[in-house]
Amino acid sequence: MNELSKSKRYENFLVIIMFFVVGLVFLDRLSLGFVFPIMGPDLNLSNTQLGLTVGITSLFFGISTLIFASLSDFIGKKKVMLVIFVFVFSIATLLTGLVGSFFALIMTRIIMGLAEGPVMPLVQSIVMAESSEKRRGFNMGVIQSASSLIGGAMAPVLTVSLAVALGWRSAFYIIAIPGIIVGLILWKYLREPKLVVEQDEEQQLVKPTKADYLKVFKTRNVWLCTIIGTCNMVFILTLTAFLPTMLANSTNYKDAQIGMLLGAMGLMMFVGQMGAPALSDRIGRLPILKIFSFIAIFLPIMIALYYQNFVVLIISMIILSIGNGYQPLVMNIVPAESVSRRFTATAISFVILTGEIIGGFAGPMMAGVLADKYSLTAPLWITAIAAFIAFICTFGIKETAPIKIQQSKDIDLTM
Template sequence: MMPLIAKPGEEGGLGLTNLQIGLLSSGLSLTWALSGMAVGPLSDKLGSRKPIVVIATFAFCACSMLSGLAGSFLLLLGARLLMGIAEGGVMPVSHAMIVSEVEPKHRGLAMGVGQNLGSNLLGSTAAPLILVPIATYFGWSLNGIFPLFMATVPAERVDPRLTASLTGVVLGLGEVIGGVGSPFLAGALADMYDLTAPMWLLVVLTLVALVASMFLRDSSPALSSPR
């Protein structure tokens, strides 16, 4: 949907540069990260998680609709900053709820469904098939009424009482590095060189992640010990 927003000649488009598009992604990820790191510990301390998830979900939907009404870059950026604040409160807390409510033997399945049903099956597969034609024929702003969000699965290797806190920290760090820095850098590279530059950036980051993953070790004695 971002290319439709960026087209200067597109009816209802904002004529954004690649750098501005990168800032829209970076801004959301920044507030998402900060919110996740703040709301996770708060929910662990209060012990009341469901109200936080419900309020944050409704807030995210409202902010998504506001983004569809934005008529300028600054208004759209503000809406996405608010979306990040709301979304950051959903993920750590919802996964902490799964950890506390689901038996350990079914926890992996529950985490997989929680992550992939909404984000990958609906958000990454179904949403583009539905939203791109809508944006093409009716304008990109109408898609603001179809908010879909993803959630990243926390591991079952921590104290359930601290799940939301630690998940918020992990997601927050990931968002700061990948969600804040990468879109900003990708947009700047696209403006400086061409649209293939962000693709090469993705290749480099993927290789770095691949190498780093080779050094991961399971730190849970209960799960790493022979059975």
């Protein structure tokens, strides 16, 4: 087998295994919201406590993201760090099934947040380093889409089914097992990526400097992606945390119908996250960002207005959930392409850090308080406002797609 074939084979392996790594992060993380209608009454937990738990997880998720992802950029030990974090968040999932109080739940989710935080930037920086230029957006989009397919579409069906059949504690025990298996596969087959600088610099491994590191935080695209990413975290975490409870408590839908609605939303988010980055490889990042972020605005609005009409609701979810396809672009692809290849993990982690701490922490907490004070539709209007702000900010992003950059260079050469 020649070197090119080996390279393509390893690239395909990376996309597949990292797809499952990211999927398991969101399966383990989002499962709490899906089983909360069963788990909450058993532990006497309120909506405010659910929001606090989701928020605390996001807070520590964000803090660990930048610390450990930046550390990986400097020490270059991405494989070992990734394997350790996969094992730890899987154990934290298992421990969630053992909790008997709100305090114990908070502690296990803090451990989970600390372990899961660095996973996405580590995964995406490894994949970007090993991806061919024409497949970069596609590969990173496929991996990000696992959050919707496994975490959004499969998780509600799987976790609710397990919780109903075996109890919510057993559900957490079972969903912890795949993470341990994936961790073992990574330990055996994952290679440490060799990150080289761009073609317009010397092709050699370069020791990063403090000045290079600080330059990441002065990049316009990184800051705009941070704002958009923050709004997106408000959108996705608030929606997934409170929508299952709202459908269970404010409608007469059966468990199967609720599972169908949540599964449809997750499946179409997956389709969007697969398709949007792939399209952006061909026509550019900016058009896709604007179109998909605009569509996303209407998902929570339609749910809030028609949540008691099953037919309208599921049609709205199928059509509008695709709008979240812009998420991989702002959380991973655009920030990674806007900085030196050496600092992709740092750029991605900074976007995630801010998004998690502000959007993931404050968003669900505020939504939980408003849900208890007013109604369970209040969180939906919060997500709609966040989606609108994200759309407005896309107009300030500078294009980063390789095909568009090359076209600009060709035009300059002909002038």
